[in-house]
Amino acid sequence: MANVRVEGIKKSFKKETVLSDISFEVKDKEFFVIFGPAGAGKTTLLNIIAGIYVPDEGHVYLNNKCIDHVEPEDRNVAMVFEDYALYPHLTVFDNIASPLRSPRYKQPEEVVKREVTRVAEILKIDWLLDRNPSELSNGQRQRVGLGRALIRSPEVFLMDEPITHLDAKLRHQMRAELKDMQRNLDTTTIYVTHDYLEALSLADRIAVINKGKIEQIGTPEEIYYKPANEFVASAFGEPEINIFNAEVVKENTELKLSIFGRKKIEIPKNIQKLVAEKEISIVRVGIRPKDIKYGFIQKNENCIIGKVYSFEPLGAKAILTVQVHNQLVQLLVPSDSEIQLNQEIFIEIDMEKTIFFDSVGNNLLASYSNVERKGVAWQN
Numbered sequence: 001m002a003n004v005r006v007e008g009i010k011k012s013f014k015k016e017t018v019l020s021d022i023s024f025e026v027k028d029k030e031f032f033v034i035f036g037p038a039g040a041g042k043t044t045l046l047n048i049i050a051g052i053y054v055p056d057e058g059h060v061y062l063n064n065k066c067i068d069h070v071e072p073e074d075r076n077v078a079m080v081f082e083d084y085a086l087y088p089h090l091t092v093f094d095n096i097a098s099p100l101r102s103p104r105y106k107q108p109e110e111v112v113k114r115e116v117t118r119v120a121e122i123l124k125i126d127w128l129l130d131r132n133p134s135e136l137s138n139g140q141r142q143r144v145g146l147g148r149a150l151i152r153s154p155e156v157f158l159m160d161e162p163i164t165h166l167d168a169k170l171r172h173q174m175r176a177e178l179k180d181m182q183r184n185l186d187t188t189t190i191y192v193t194h195d196y197l198e199a200l201s202l203a204d205r206i207a208v209i210n211k212g213k214i215e216q217i218g219t220p221e222e223i224y225y226k227p228a229n230e231f232v233a234s235a236f237g238e239p240e241i242n243i244f245n246a247e248v249v250k251e252n253t254e255l256k257l258s259i260f261g262r263k264k265i266e267i268p269k270n271i272q273k274l275v276a277e278k279e280i281s282i283v284r285v286g287i288r289p290k291d292i293k294y295g296f297i298q299k300n301e302n303c304i305i306g307k308v309y310s311f312e313p314l315g316a317k318a319i320l321t322v323q324v325h326n327q328l329v330q331l332l333v334p335s336d337s338e339i340q341l342n343q344e345i346f347i348e349i350d351m352e353k354t355i356f357f358d359s360v361g362n363n364l365l366a367s368y369s370n371v372e373r374k375g376v377a378w379q380n
């Protein structure tokens with residue numbers, strides 16, 4: 001049983017504020033992902049939890065006990081780094097065994113053997129135990145690094161981009177294995193990444209940080225379908241969500257949205273009410289590239305005319321960019337779509353997938369999507 005709480009963490013390096021007022025609680029056995037762009041302060045935060053850095057203000061609690069003055073080696077947390085830092089002259093067995101042979105955690109050799117075998121089986125590297133790190137692939141090295149952290153049965157795993165260096169296929173496989181491993185081990189995990197798919201697929205909850213501040217904490221579904229603001233919406237998706245200004249206009253008695261200069265489209269009913277109540281005149285409409293359809297005839301009055309600007313195949317999918325009025329709109333379409341540059345094209349926004357932001361603070365106004373859907377496959 002291990003829960004971790006950070007409260008009011010602030011940290012600056014010289015004059016640069018790296019973390020300002022960070023607070024959250026990670027529950028027992030939770031897989032908690034800290035997600036953010038490069039330089040957001042993720043590693044600094046992880047190092048503060050590990051005890052490697054001392055915060056300027058704020059506190060870290062483990063199992064509701066303040067551990068501010070507990071040395072890193074006494075915190076019973078294990079850290080896995082991006083560069084696995086293996087001992088090159090030791091075999092895989094000896095690398096994994098090293099924490100149990102250190103003076104602090106010294107165990108009898110029969111325990112070491114049993115534990116190394118157990119961990120190596122979990123990580124499927126039991127057939128590599130006699131090799132040296134130089135005889136391993138990156139993915140195998142990564143597992144040895146994980147094994148060395150696992151062997152101590154720490155209360156908390158702190159992982160800093162542990163699979164970043166792997167190629168795409170192996171990363172995909174390791175994501176599934178990490179999740180599986182965490183389920184089997186029941187260990188609380190705090191995991192840093194800048195990869196949104198990794199965050200969505202691994203996390204029980206995600207803390208999105210940007211410039212040292214928390215933008216949102218939520219389940220993957222909440223973060224994806226009800227992003228707190230435009231930053232969060234844009235960070236989760238590749239290509240990123242389209243967001244454009246829309247004017248609220250009255251047509252007869254009905255409120256509609258005027259986008260791309262003049263086109264009027266229906267506003268979903270629940271959002272109509274909000275817009276009317278708050279007397280909002282401009283909203284920002286977000287729509288993910290996969291939620292826009294295209295066609296070559298105007299099927300209904302919600303279809304918007306545009307011109308093909310670019311078509312970029314990326315494996316099975318392609319990014320289709322359409323110029324509508326003076327804006328570029330991105331769609332994710334099958335790459336075998338027959339599309340010509342400069343061709344006239346109609347796009348149709350699935351209004352049930354739209355996310356509305358206020359035009360002043362760019363914060364969430366309303367999302368039409370249902371957060372409750374389960375088992376979502378996090379693919380574009």
Ligand SMILES: Nc1ncnc2c1ncn2[C@@H]1O[C@H](COP(=O)(O)OP(=O)(O)OP(=O)(O)O)[C@@H](O)[C@H]1O
Pocket residue numbers: 013018036037038039040041042043044045194
């Ligand atoms: N020891 C240090 N001394 C001075 N500045 C530092 C130190 N560690 C980090 N920083 C600065 O703090 C900021 C946040 O760095 P941090 O490594 O925490 O970000 P990150 O979100 O982990 O980024 P990345 O994904 O690139 O690793 C950066 O501007 C970095 O240059």
